[in-house]
Amino acid sequence: WELEDAEALAKLSWRPGLGEFGIQKYANLSTEEARAWIEKQIATYESIGCCRFAIALKKTGQLIGISGLYERTPKIDDGLDINWRYPIEFRGKGYAFEAAECLVGFAFDMLEKPLVTAYISPENEPSKSLAEKLGFKFIRMADELNRPAELWRITSDERIDGLDLT
Numbered sequence: 230w231e232l233e234d235a236e237a238l239a240k241l242s243w244r245p246g247l248g249e250f251g252i253q254k255y256a257n258l259s260t261e262e263a264r265a266w267i268e269k270q271i272a273t274y275e276s277i278g279c280c281r282f283a284i285a286l287k288k289t290g291q292l293i294g295i296s297g298l299y300e301r302t303p304k305i306d307d308g309l310d311i312n313w314r315y316p317i318e319f320r321g322k323g324y325a326f327e328a329a330e331c332l333v334g335f336a337f338d339m340l341e342k343p344l345v346t347a348y349i350s351p352e353n354e355p356s357k358s359l360a361e362k363l364g365f366k367f368i369r370m371a372d373e374l375n376r377p378a379e380l381w382r383i384t385s386d387e388r389i390d391g392l393d394l395t
Contacts (some may be wrong), residue, residue, distance in 0.1 A: 230270050230274075230283050231267075234263075234267055235260050235267055236263070238263040239263040242256055243257055244318065245316060247294075247295075247314055248314075249317075255295065278340060279298040279299065279332075281296070282295070282296055282328075282332075283295065284296050293316070293319045294314055295314040296311075296312065296332060297311070299312075308342050309342050309345055309346075310345070311346070311347050313325040313359070325359055333345055333363060345382070345383050346368075346380060347365060347381040347382075348371060350377075363383065366382060
């Protein structure tokens with residue numbers, strides 16, 4: 230992220246579907262809110278080596294989504310959480326899988342984390358399908374910001390063969 234991405238993020242946040250199933254607020258950001266969110270991501274990256282990253286098309290540089298790794302607050306284990314957010318028009322094209330696959334590999338291979346978790350809204354079938362495709366397993370129902378969520382997890386030992394991304 231760069232602070233200059235604030236306007237693009239604000240525009241992206243108004244696209245149908247970006248905030249769908251969101252446990253946290255991603256939809257309908259003002260440019261100022263987007264800038265503050267980006268500042269937080271930059272600080273997180275500088276602190277722990279990862280954050281929620283901008284996902285852009287290689288050919289055009291167009292911002293199409295958000296995928297990232299972050300520490301839970303309060304921290305409950307030595308793993309990281311993963312998330313992905315894409316407007317409807319960019320779903321089903323493999324972008325979320327490609328980004329998440331790289332992030333899981335990064336968490337295990339570069340950051341040497343023992344596990345990656347995902348909190349998914351119970352009605353979010355596409356994300357549950359993606360988590361399964363990546364090798365995540367459903368663990369239990371959880372409470373996430375006073376909303377029901379499914380806790381999914383993959384450990385470095387459970388990693389699917391072929392996902393070596395070093």
